[in-house]
Amino acid sequence: MSNSAFIKSSLAKKYYMALTGLFLCLFLVGHLLGNLQMIFKTGEEGKRIFNEYAYFMTHNPAVMVLSYLTYFSILFHAVDGIALLIQNKRARPVKYAYSKPSANSSWTSRYMALLGTLVLVFIATHMSNFWWKMKYTTEVPLHSYYSETNQDTLYLTHKGEQITTSQLRMIGETDGTQLIMKADKMNKSIEKEFQDYVSANVLSQDQLKELEEIKNKQIRKEDEVLGEGYKDLHTVVMQFFSKENKSENGVPYGLLGAVFYVLSMCVLSFHLWHGFASAFQSLGLNHPKYTPLIKVFGRGFSIVVPLLFAIIPVIVYIKS
Numbered sequence: 088m089s090n091s092a093f094i095k096s097s098l099a100k101k102y103y104m105a106l107t108g109l110f111l112c113l114f115l116v117g118h119l120l121g122n123l124q125m126i127f128k129t130g131e132e133g134k135r136i137f138n139e140y141a142y143f144m145t146h147n148p149a150v151m152v153l154s155y156l157t158y159f160s161i162l163f164h165a166v167d168g169i170a171l172l173i174q175n176k177r178a179r180p181v182k183y184a185y186s187k188p189s190a191n192s193s194w195t196s197r198y199m200a201l202l203g204t205l206v207l208v209f210i211a212t213h214m215s216n217f218w219w220k221m222k223y224t225t226e227v228p229l230h231s232y233y234s235e236t237n238q239d240t241l242y243l244t245h246k247g248e249q250i251t252t253s254q255l256r257m258i259g260e261t262d263g264t265q266l267i268m269k270a271d272k273m274n275k276s277i278e279k280e281f282q283d284y285v286s287a288n289v290l291s292q293d294q295l296k297e298l299e300e301i302k303n304k305q306i307r308k309e310d311e312v313l314g315e316g317y318k319d320l321h322t323v324v325m326q327f328f329s330k331e332n333k334s335e336n337g338v339p340y341g342l343l344g345a346v347f348y349v350l351s352m353c354v355l356s357f358h359l360w361h362g363f364a365s366a367f368q369s370l371g372l373n374h375p376k377y378t379p380l381i382k383v384f385g386r387g388f389s390i391v392v393p394l395l396f397a398i399i400p401v402i403v404y405i406k407s
């Protein structure tokens with residue numbers, strides 16, 4: 088590769104890393120605001136608000152598009168970073184006889200690839216802890232609460248209906264912990280009720296016709312989803328970081344989880360410390376007045392965002 092082609096391809100890689108990196112910073116802000124609800128709102132209300140938020144994040148079409156962009160950005164940022172590292176190593180195969188890296192690059196800049204890899208390990212572990220469980224397993228229970236008035240456990244649906252346990256059995260399709268109320272199941276119970284009534288009573292033609300009309304008005308479109316239960320992700324997160332989360336022989340998984348999250352947030356902080364301002368440079372956005380401001384903002388961002396993420400498991404653990 089000619090020198091100029093090398094520089095061009097290296098610049099392009101840096102450009103895309105900067106774009107995906109800044110997009111992921113936006114994701115971090117949104118994700119942090121959502122997660123902070125876990126410690127600012129407590130009790131039943133906190134649980135409901137967080138589970139409603141998690142439902143919205145996984146079902147709203149616009150948010151779903153953003154989610155796919157996030158997954159793509161994480162993968163692209165990682166692959167592009169590795170490619171850049173290999174390209175730079177190949178271009179400089181022999182180590183300099185005299186090397187004093189601290190003279191021209193800071194600690195974080197030299198360790199960006201290592202820090203990035205550790206952040207990726209954190210994201211993979213983190214997604215398997217919550218996201219995977221929520222999306223692809225039936226391990227996450229439904230959001231439920233005990234109602235003193237009904238003397239029963241009630242389940243909430245995304246349409247705000249409260250479903251009792253017996254209703255859940257009748258119209259809810261309980262695949263593990265999923266609650267999906269499809270119209271076909273409700274239609275069947277309306278049809279059965281109608282048939283039972285007709286066979287138990289002697290009816291005139293007119294009465295039968297009238298009853299049939301009432302029944303047909305109640306029948307809904309076969310595949311219509313009448314209600315879907317909220318998954319109780321709040322309880323899953325609370326239990327994950329709790330003191331009670333221990334193995335049979337006493338290994339404190341809750342504590343280890345919280346420590347892992349705090350250490351990972353330190354790593355993320357170092358990664359952002361260099362990455363934030365450097366992204367603006369890679370995009371060619373240099374300005375005598377604004378570049379120092381961006382640097383200051385980037386440093387504030389790299390401390391405040393990971394710090395706020397880190398206090399969540401710590402508070403959950405302490406309060407458990």
Ligand code: HEM
Binds near residue numbers: 153213217348396397
């Ligand atoms: C204490 C800190 C954190 C907690 C309690 C937490 C909690 C959660 C939960 C409950 C989910 C699944 C539900 C949802 O999509 O909203 C999730 C998804 C996710 N988390 Fe976190 N998170 C934390 C920090 C982080 C950090 C620091 C990162 C990135 C460096 C991150 C990256 C992700 C990603 C990429 C997803 C999938 C998002 C999607 O599907 O749109 N999380 N997190």
